Every structure is written in structure tokens, then in C-alpha cells.
Amino acid sequence: MPVGTEDLLRELAPQVLGTLVRRFGDFDTAEDALQEAMLAAAIQWPSEGLPDNPRGWLIQVAQRRMADLVRAEVARRRRETTVYERDVPDSEAVDHDDTLAMFFLCCHPALSSASAIAVTLRAVGGLTTSEIAHAFLLPEATMAQRISRAKKRLSTLDRPFARPGDAEWRERLGSVLHVLYLIFSEGHTTTSGSVLHRADLSTEAIRLTRSIHRLLPEDTEVTGLLALMLLTDARRAARTGAHGELIPLAEQNRALWDRAAITEGVTLTTGTLTHGLTGPYQLQAAIAVLHAGALRAENTDWTRILALYNMFEHMAPNPMVTLNRAVATAMVHGPAAGLELADTLDDQLAGNHRLDAVRGHLHEMAGDIDAAIASYTTAARSTTSTPERDYLTIRAAQLRRSALRR
Structure with a gap:
């Protein structure tokens, strides 16, 4: 599958999954339908060309599969009626981006914090069960069971996409930020495999964190996490050599660091300091600022970092x-x-x-x-x-x- 198609499918997957869960209310079946739609796209798009609306194409294919499954389960006819009563026009489904809503759904208070993080990494972050298990330092089978139970629990919720009140929204925010941090961390330094980093994951984590920052620009931890990601990702080009080999921080060519990302990260971090250093992401961003400000490794202000x-x-x-x-x-x-x-x-x-x-x-x-x-x-x-x-x-x-x- 061409790299461009693979990247596009990764970007669209959480959006399409969010639409399916919002419309049909069945997390497990929605994920199965999405996988079938993505498989069809991987086969057809390279030979037949990209559709005018790739997202709409995936939604329509997945919806047809969902409808087939719903109709096939006689025992769930009551759910089928509910599904179609709350159906929305196709144009709304296609134009509405449910990615952030998926984050807050997966971090629903009905789930434990660990389950919320795991299922979000799987459903929205695109990580494999094995990668999530590595992040949690757990056996893969244990993580698979945790994710399965979480998805089944989400499927039982009434009005799962109802926007939480302000107090509940902020309660869930801590889990959302932790998920984004884990996705970025896996992208920055993969836990397994032949490459040091996966830019698709780190870039997606930054994009989603920007989205939350636009919603909560005054939140110092949201701002701190975005700054931390930018300052860390700014070093990406210098972290590997010509053959993908790892280059440690002290030996990196700092001329290769992304100065625009560093400037934005420093500006964001500085803007939070009027409130004091009050959160872990803000603190990590402050540490990253000190590393970014050292033009040579020997100039690093280790006393302040300590x-x-x-x-x-x-x-x-x-x-x-x-x-x-x-x-x-x-x-x-x-x-x-x-x-x-x-x-x-x-x-x-x-x-x-x-x-x-x-x-x-x-x-x-x-x-x-x-x-x-x-x-x-x-x-x-x-x-x-x-x-x-x-x-x-x-x-x-x-x-x-x-x-x-x-």
C-alpha cells in the first residue's frame, strides 16, 4: 500500500470510527466495520484512484457493513430501531470531525483510568495492542482483555457522545492528556521495531493537542503538553544518522533542530509561567526549554534542570x-x-x-x-x-x- 494512502487512512480512522459509534452506539462492531472499510480502501484506492471524498467513502462503506450486521442480529432489533431513530444526514456525518469527541468518549468516567488510556490508544491513536502493552509494561494478552472489556463497557452507554458538563470535561482532561503524551512518546521513541521514531504518531499527537489547546487556551497543563511535544519533536532530524542509527542528545548536530518549533515551544512555556510551575507537563516543558536553549551540550544548565x-x-x-x-x-x-x-x-x-x-x-x-x-x-x-x-x-x-x- 502506498505510503500516502497508509498515512491518509491512519488520519481518517478515528474520525470515521467516531461517526460510526455516535450513529450506531456499538463500539466493537463499529471497529470491525471500520477495519473492513479500510481494507477495501487499501485494495481499491491504489488501483482505482483516490475518491473525491475519502472520508465519506469510508463512512459509507463502513455504514453498509454496520447495517448488515445490525439487521443480521435478530436479538438486537430493539437496538436497530434506536439506531435509525437517531440517524443523522450523511452530509453531517461526513462533514463532522469526531476525533476529539472520541477522546472524551474513551476517557468516560465509566472506565478506569488505565482502561480509558488503553482503549483510546487503540481506537484513536492507532497503536497496536502489542505497542500499548509495552507502554504499560504488561503482557499483550492482559492488555487485549483490558481493551476488549473497555469497548464492551462503552457500547452499553446511553448517549455516549453527549458532551459532558464543564466539571466532568475537566475531570476527563487529565486522562486525555496522558493518552496524548503516551501516543507522542511512542512516536518519538518506539518501544519496538526497526525505526527509532514514528513521525505519524508524534505528528498526530501534536495535531490533537493543538485542537484541545484551541478549546482550552488558558489551561497551563494543555499548553505545557503542547510545548513539551514541540520542543521534543524539534530534535527529530538530529536524533538519527544516515542509516537510522540513534544519536544521543549530547552528540546531536543542534543546527538540525527545528528552530521554529523551539521558538513556539518556548513562547508557549513562557506564557504559562505567570501562574507558576503547577503541573507535570508544564515542568517537563520548562526542562525541555533549558535543553533547547543550549547551543552546545556542554552549555546545558544542569543545575536548573536538576x-x-x-x-x-x-x-x-x-x-x-x-x-x-x-x-x-x-x-x-x-x-x-x-x-x-x-x-x-x-x-x-x-x-x-x-x-x-x-x-x-x-x-x-x-x-x-x-x-x-x-x-x-x-x-x-x-x-x-x-x-x-x-x-x-x-x-x-x-x-x-x-x-x-x-
């Missing part, structure tokens, strides 16, 4: 925050201090390659080459990302060669 990580960990305790604080601690107080902090995470991050990768880096800083090689090697064995594995393996090999020359 202070922000101290605030971040106090506000939202998390082992990955502590691990990042360990790196900042090492840059300010030396690698021994960073390693001491990293050692406190053995139970919480057991088997996580990032802990061993950080240990490798800090041992290398300390001049303990054998320990660095061992940590890099362990990290390489644990990661499912090919670029990360290759980088860690090569780093260990380079240290071995360096040690042999001495």
Missing part, C-alpha cells in the same frame, strides 16, 4: 522521573551520586533497559569501563527497539576496543 526534576518528583513521583533525576544529579554532583540514586530503582525498574542504559552512561562517566560495558550489554539484551539495541551494543564494543588499546 532543580526542576526535584520539583517534578515531589509533584508526581514516578521511577522514570527519578531515573532522569539521577542523570541530572550525575551532571551536577558527579556520576557516583547519580549511580547511588539509580540504585534505588532496582525493584521498580527491574528488567527495564533504560535503567541499565543510564547505569552504563554513568559508569562510563566515572571511568569504570568494565561496569559500563556490562550495563550497556544488559540494556541491549532487554530492549525491543532495534536502533536502541544497536546503539548500546556498539557503545559496549567501542569501550572494549578503547580498553584494549590501553
Whole structure:
């Protein structure tokens, strides 16, 4: 399937799914119908040409499949009547973008936070069950069951697309932002596969976050998340070499960073500071501003970054925050201090390659080459990302060669 068709289908999928769920009220069947419509499009569009209205084409094909399924289930005739009573004109269905409504539906209070995030990543973010399981550090079978139960629960809701009141809207916002953050994170650094990043996911996360920012421009966490995404994504072109190999932050050619995205991210972050540093996304954006402002790696203001990580960990305790604080601690107080902090995470991050990768880096800083090689090697064995594995393996090999020359 041509890349352009694949990208278009990924963009249209949540919009079409939202229309089907709003019209028919059956999440599971709507998703099945959407998959059949997308398969038909993948087969027909490359040979027959793109329809004038691709979104409308997908909706019509999926609706026909939905109607077939509804009519075939005699036991659900009461639902069939309800479906057609609340039907809307095709022109409205085609012209109305339900993507954001899908976010708030998937983050319905009827679902637990974990289930809401998982089903949204699947239905709107386009991640596979395997990718979501990696993000949650859970077995794939467990995640598949969680998503299935969540979709069945959503299908039982009365008027699922009714707009929540302002108080409920803001309650759901935290889950929506977390979902967007996870989608962006998976796009920025994929958890598995042969590529370091998936620009389709990170770009879609930025687009959707912009949409929410237009709705809630005064919300500092929405603004902070958008700024964080822009500042992080600005480094994309410098993060990989000619063959897709990983280039760590300290070694990146900063001339390749997207200065327009950095300027926008800095402006957004600065605009939130009149309210103080009050949320985790705002804090992460402030840290990203300090990285973006360093024209060379050695100019990075690690003292201020460490202070922000101290605030971040106090506000939202998390082992990955502590691990990042360990790196900042090492840059300010030396690698021994960073390693001491990293050692406190053995139970919480057991088997996580990032802990061993950080240990490798800090041992290398300390001049303990054998320990660095061992940590890099362990990290390489644990990661499912090919670029990360290759980088860690090569780093260990380079240290071995360096040690042999001495």
C-alpha cells in the first residue's frame, strides 16, 4: 500500500470510527466495520484512484457493513430501531470531525483510568495492542482483555457522545492528556521495531493537542503538553544518522533542530509561567526549554534542570522521573551520586533497559569501563527497539576496543 494512502487512512480512522459509534452506539462492531472499510480502501484506492471524498467513502462503506450486521442480529432489533431513530444526514456525518469527541468518549468516567488510556490508544491513536502493552509494561494478552472489556463497557452507554458538563470535561482532561503524551512518546521513541521514531504518531499527537489547546487556551497543563511535544519533536532530524542509527542528545548536530518549533515551544512555556510551575507537563516543558536553549551540550544548565526534576518528583513521583533525576544529579554532583540514586530503582525498574542504559552512561562517566560495558550489554539484551539495541551494543564494543588499546 502506498505510503500516502497508509498515512491518509491512519488520519481518517478515528474520525470515521467516531461517526460510526455516535450513529450506531456499538463500539466493537463499529471497529470491525471500520477495519473492513479500510481494507477495501487499501485494495481499491491504489488501483482505482483516490475518491473525491475519502472520508465519506469510508463512512459509507463502513455504514453498509454496520447495517448488515445490525439487521443480521435478530436479538438486537430493539437496538436497530434506536439506531435509525437517531440517524443523522450523511452530509453531517461526513462533514463532522469526531476525533476529539472520541477522546472524551474513551476517557468516560465509566472506565478506569488505565482502561480509558488503553482503549483510546487503540481506537484513536492507532497503536497496536502489542505497542500499548509495552507502554504499560504488561503482557499483550492482559492488555487485549483490558481493551476488549473497555469497548464492551462503552457500547452499553446511553448517549455516549453527549458532551459532558464543564466539571466532568475537566475531570476527563487529565486522562486525555496522558493518552496524548503516551501516543507522542511512542512516536518519538518506539518501544519496538526497526525505526527509532514514528513521525505519524508524534505528528498526530501534536495535531490533537493543538485542537484541545484551541478549546482550552488558558489551561497551563494543555499548553505545557503542547510545548513539551514541540520542543521534543524539534530534535527529530538530529536524533538519527544516515542509516537510522540513534544519536544521543549530547552528540546531536543542534543546527538540525527545528528552530521554529523551539521558538513556539518556548513562547508557549513562557506564557504559562505567570501562574507558576503547577503541573507535570508544564515542568517537563520548562526542562525541555533549558535543553533547547543550549547551543552546545556542554552549555546545558544542569543545575536548573536538576532543580526542576526535584520539583517534578515531589509533584508526581514516578521511577522514570527519578531515573532522569539521577542523570541530572550525575551532571551536577558527579556520576557516583547519580549511580547511588539509580540504585534505588532496582525493584521498580527491574528488567527495564533504560535503567541499565543510564547505569552504563554513568559508569562510563566515572571511568569504570568494565561496569559500563556490562550495563550497556544488559540494556541491549532487554530492549525491543532495534536502533536502541544497536546503539548500546556498539557503545559496549567501542569501550572494549578503547580498553584494549590501553
